Amino acid sequence: MQHAIEAEGLVKTYGKGAKAVRALSGVGFAVPRGTVFGLLGPNGAGKSTTTKILTTLSTPDDGTAAVAGLDVAREPGRVRRAIGYVPQKPCFDPTATGRENLTLQGHVHGLSRSDIRARGDQLLERFGLADAANRVTKTWSGGMQRKLDVALALLHQPRVLFLDEPTTGLDPEARADMWAEISGVTRADGVTILLTTHYLEEADHLADRLVIIDRGQVVAEGTPEELKGGLDGDAVQVELADPGQQTAASAAIATVRGVGEISVDGARLHARVGDGAATLPALLAALEGASVPLASVTVARPSLDDVYLRHAGRSFHSADRAGLTGTEVAA
């Protein structure tokens, strides 16, 4: 078995007749074992629907999927023993303590008491939850609660872990903390992770490979670097001290070798360049020659946002807003 997850031609429609909402129209991808695979897309793109099919929670109208080498439609019971799932919504029992949550989950999986105890202790320790373990979880912080969700999903040593937007709603510190835990999990245990996220930087940071999903379809696939490399060069952003000089500035920049398209946005000029570091000195010299004073200059590698814009034909954030105001069924 080469791939931990294989999905092909997944189609799913919610509702019937005029109210039908097509959530997936032919999603397919393959996830190599032991990697973190990102499913990136705006709200309503079909990420959660894909995850629900792969975790046996939902069934596709068409298409096939295998997880840990097991067909999700034919052997859902065996798939469930092989996976851990952290849904988008918190999934711990708030009236129980951390340890009680872990104990029940262990029993559900039919683990022995001693295994539950030993592995539960290790997970609590590793996620920094040991001190709070015997407190009722509704008193825990949001970051701790989310880590408990992940610990619950890891208790029975799954081969594939599904994380559906694991950091949504967490503050930046808790998010960074969760990122560190997620990368630790794959490195230490060889677990394959399918991570859905609508944070571009999260996919960039964590995913070894990723697919971009938009309107129920895969629009791009590759490593974050490959996807960004597919775009032409870097982005240079110049902020003028005097907005009135944009025409002069733009003319000056256009004379520099290696500068591609230039767009003007008030006092800000964006230019695409082949190699940011090499072009910058000439660009600055040209601006100085034209006596244009600057407020700031930044050079950036292309972001996944740029990739998304390229492949989906709309900016990620406008797609995200459209997804939120549209139907939530497909979220």
Next chain:
Amino acid sequence: MSATLAPVAPARPDVRRGLALRQSVYLIGRSLRILRREPVYLAFTLLQPMVWLLLFGALFERVADLPGFGDISYLEYLTPGVVVMTAMMSAGWAGTGFIDDMQRGVMDRNLTSPVSRGALITGALAYQAVVTVVQSLIVFGVGLLAGARYDGGPAGVLVVLLCATLLAVIFAALSCAVALTLRSQESLIGVSQFLTLPLAFMSTVMMAPALLPGWVGTVARYNPVDWAARASRDALLGDPDWSAVFGRAALLAALTLVMAWLATRAFRAYQRSV
């Protein structure tokens, strides 16, 4: 942080065989723990049956003077009725636990774990049975303290407990099925309110069979609350016609199986919608 975790032995095949049953037991434990940690809810769960018995007992005390009630006190007549009515009303809320779990991700996690749908339903229904037995014993205790005497003795009490438990399981299963299908607390409350009080009044819970208006008597014959109330009362108040008692208990048992099966099926409706 990234130290390798100890491996765990997966459930062995022989362990798996009894797994569904043990999962139910752990799920009952979970529900009892939730009840224990909500002291106000627990207090009202235990107080409610006392209130019914004492309130209706006082309000309708003179009703027993009417011909048709025989020579027993109204409190004695009312006790088995209040037991089954309480069982039904508490059970009507059984689905709220499922809705709480659905609104969080707990239901989704359970359904992607190797826990059987049957175990999830059995756990919820068996928990309701435990609550019903405790509530019923409280009603008996209060009745005895208030001076009621039950000629049927321990055998009569056991029959009442059995009927009340079956009725509780029927309504708990219905409540769970509604919860899984409609997935909204408000809808569940609506359905439950709509059903429980009318079903209690369209029965012999409070009024002797001979005194029911004609059409109510007809409805009562098809009302499971009345099956439970009659079987309970006959067994508890002495000298019962056992074949009639067991006939009604058998009807309740059959309906219990049908409802439990329906509730398990309702998971399909839930999974289609997620």
